[in-house]
Amino acid sequence: MDSDQRRAAAPTRRGGSGQARRADAERNIAAILAAAAGCFARDPQxxxxxxxxxxxxxxxxxxAHFPSREALLGELMDRALREVTAxxxxxxxxxxxxxxxxxTLLRSSWQLLDRNLRMLHAARRALPAETVEDRHADILATVEQLxxxxxxxxxxxxxxPAHWLVTSVYTLILAAGDQVESGRFTSAEALAALEATVASAVRPD
Known part of the structure; x- marks a missing residue:
């Protein structure tokens, strides 16, 4: 192969190598997130x-992919909340x-939140409260619109004010999760209590 041919072939080799590295990175990230979700479901610590x-x-x-436990928990929380929003x-x-x-929003959200309850509980302990609330911004905006x-x-x-009722609903959802995590409520009991309390809080006089 002459020098021109070698130069023409070089980008292809580099491109192929880069694609392989990206594919490896994507596989590693997927494996890490799946493993982390399972680990936190068993043990929030x-x-x-x-x-x-x-x-x-x-x-x-x-x-290399998640420089801290907080970064990993933040990504897991974001993925769970994107699923709730969708x-x-x-x-x-x-x-x-x-x-x-x-x-309807409470029920559909609770089903997904309950599935990720221990991971979300770990994230709430590891991340600042304002960061956790900021990550709920999309779903809270939907609640405020409703x-x-x-x-x-x-x-x-x-x-x-609507914003106060949104804060009340958000706080009650967190409290329901805490009750399940502590063993005081089953998931079904927590949802029933959540629905009843929210209905009472937002019902017109």
Whole structure:
């Protein structure tokens, strides 16, 4: 092969090598996230060493993708909340009265949150409270839209600001999760209590 041919072939080799590295990185990230989700589901105190072992990667590889336990928990939380947001968006809440839509949102959200409860509990312990709330911004915006619409429709109380009712709903959801994590409620009991308490909090006088 002459020099021109070698130069023409070189980018192909480099491109192929780069694609292979990206594919390896994607596989490693997927393995780490799956392993971390399983580890945190069993033990919210799971360490990075345990997660690396479960993922079948070294600590250097783990830290190359997620430089801290907090970063890993943040990514897991974001993935769970994106799933909640997508599930809620598929519910066509605009087609129902706001009070019914709020109940639908609570139920569909709770099913997904309950599945990730221990991981989310670990994230809440590891991350600042304001960071956790910021990560809920999309779903909380949907709750606020529903409450505002319900106030306009007259089916939800209008004597308190919508943002305060959103904060109340958010706090109650966290409290329901804590009750399940502590063993005081089953998941079904927590959902029933959550629905009843939210309904009472937002019902017009």
């Amino acid at each position: 799971a360490s990075m060493t345990e997660i690396a072992a479960a993922a079948g990667v070294g600590r250097v590889t783990l830290y 599930t809620v968006a598929a519910q066509n809440l605009a087609d129902s009265p706001a009070d019914q839509a709020l109940r 409450i505002t619409r319900g106030q306009d429709e007259g089916v939800l109380r209008a004597d308190l």
